Amino acid sequence: MATSTAFTSFTLKGVDAQKFLQGQVTLNAEALAENQTRYTAICNQKGRILFGVWLKKIVPENFEIVVSADQAEDFAKHIRKYGAFSKMKLEEAGPVYPTADGIFTVFDSEATDIQAWEIKAIESGQAWIQAATAELFQPQELRLHQREGVHYDKGCYLGQEVIARLWFKAKPKHWLHLVQGTGNAPVVASKLHNDVEVVNSIAVDEGFKALVVAKPEALVELSLTVLNLPEQLSGDVARPQ
Numbered sequence: 001m002a003t004s005t006a007f008t009s010f011t012l013k014g015v016d017a018q019k020f021l022q023g024q025v026t027l028n029a030e031a032l033a034e035n036q037t038r039y040t041a042i043c044n045q046k047g048r049i050l051f052g053v054w055l056k057k058i059v060p061e062n063f064e065i066v067v068s069a070d071q072a073e074d075f076a077k078h079i080r081k082y083g084a085f086s087k088m089k090l091e092e093a094g095p096v097y098p099t100a101d102g103i104f105t106v107f108d109s110e111a112t113d114i115q116a117w118e119i120k121a122i123e124s125g126q127a128w129i130q131a132a133t134a135e136l137f138q139p140q141e142l143r144l145h146q147r148e149g150v151h152y153d154k155g156c157y158l159g160q161e162v163i164a165r166l167w168f169k170a171k172p173k174h175w176l177h178l179v180q181g182t183g184n185a186p187v188v189a190s191k192l193h194n195d196v197e198v199v200n201s202i203a204v205d206e207g208f209k210a211l212v213v214a215k216p217e218a219l220v221e222l223s224l225t226v227l228n229l230p231e232q233l234s235g236d237v238a239r240p241q
Contacts, residue, residue, distance in 0.1 A: 052068070
């Protein structure tokens with residue numbers, strides 16, 4: 001069983017916690033149900049994901065936030081910088097461990113088999129951001145809106161102008177696919193083709209499985225098998241017309 005620290009949990013408490021997060025993350029923090037964990041994003045001004053975060057509202061004045069351990073320090077600096085004048089306090093709670101729940105993930109302080117979670121997460125289209133992939137992908141490209149991680153009618157947040165414009169006035173050229181191949185698992189953030197970039201990957205029997213952001217036609221040129229994603233993540237990523 002893998003017991004290495006892969007994820008770090010924080011608490012954000014205070015009367016301004018929900019209001020602050022509403023202006024940071026891509027989902028609607030005000031509408032998030034209590035005790036429900038959803039994966040969402042904090043983006044840069046260009047609309048690319050800077051931090052991927054699992055957000056859980058206990059009450060509007062108390063949130064639990066999980067990030068990849070290699071982004072924990074930068075995440076804390078970001079929150080304290082942007083929240084310097086907000087009535088709230090961020091505290092690191094320590095390592096937590098993931099368990100897959102359909103197309104979502106929940107966390108616990110008790111150690112779990114992280115490699116088993118990675119396989120299930122990849123197979124269920126749960127792309128996650130780590131330090132190597134920060135600022136590479138847009139939420140729509142990762143199908144984050146299909147995982148309840150983006151709400152396009154919630155108002156202003158970091159990167160909102162770009163993200164909304166891509167949704168309402170354009171159609172992505174690249175988006176998330178689940179693929180299987182032979183050989184060693186490719187390195188995250190590497191390119192298998194000019195139009196195929198690796199988000200997450202893991203070795204499996206006789207090869208690897210990976211989540212890639214790609215043009216569909218580019219995948220045809222590679223010796224990869226494109227696998228089906230869960231129904232909720234298998235539709236067109238563009239806005240319905």
